[in-house]
Amino acid sequence: MSLVWQHYIQCNSEAGCIVACKHQWKVRHDTNAFGAQESDAFAVRDVDSCLNECAGAPGCVAVDINVYANPMICWPHFKPEDLEDRNVFRQIGTNLYQLNGSCASSKQTHLGYPLETC
Numbered sequence: 001m002s003l004v005w006q007h008y009i010q011c012n013s014e015a016g017c018i019v020a021c022k023h024q025w026k027v028r029h030d031t032n033a034f035g036a037q038e039s040d041a042f043a044v045r046d047v048d049s050c051l052n053e054c055a056g057a058p059g060c061v062a063v064d065i066n067v068y069a070n071p072m073i074c075w076p077h078f079k080p081e082d083l084e085d086r087n088v089f090r091q092i093g094t095n096l097y098q099l100n101g102s103c104a105s106s107k108q109t110h111l112g113y114p115l116e117t118c
Contacts, residue, residue: 023055024101032064032091035082036075050074051097061099068093 042053047065054060054076062083064075077083083098 023051023099025051026098026100028088028096028098030090030092030094031096032089032094033062033077033082033096034087034089035079036064036077038075040076040078042074042076044074045072047072047097054097054099063097064094065097066094 042050042057042063044050044053050063050065050072053074054063057076057078059078060076061080062077064077066073081087083096088096
C-alpha cells in the first residue's frame with residue numbers, strides 16, 4: 001500500500017506564487033472491491049485522468065483500475081461501504097485507489113489539480 005500526494009509551488013512575476021497539490025490517494029496494489037458499476041465507468045485513457053475524474057465527481061470515494069485492460073477501464077466507487085474489508089479482494093493486475101484527502105480550494109490548473117494561493 002502506498003500514498004500518492006504531491007505539492008509543488010509555481011511562481012512567476014505576473015501571477016505571484018501558488019501552491020498546487022494533487023489529491024491524496026491510498027493505493028492498494030492487486031486489489032479490487034465490489035460495488036463499482038459498469039454504467040458509472042469513466043471514459044479515460046490513463047491513471048491520472050481516472051484519478052482526476054474521481055476527484056471531481058461528487059461522492060466518488062475510490063476507483064478500481066485494471067492495469068492490463070486495453071483500453072484501460074476506470075471503475076469508480078460512490079459508496080464508502082464498498083471499501084470495507086468484506087467487499088475488498090485480491091485481484092492480480094487491478095489497483096484500488098482510495099481518495100484519502102483533497103485540497104480545500106476550488107481553483108484549478110489546466111491539469112485539473114486544485115490550487116491554493118499563498
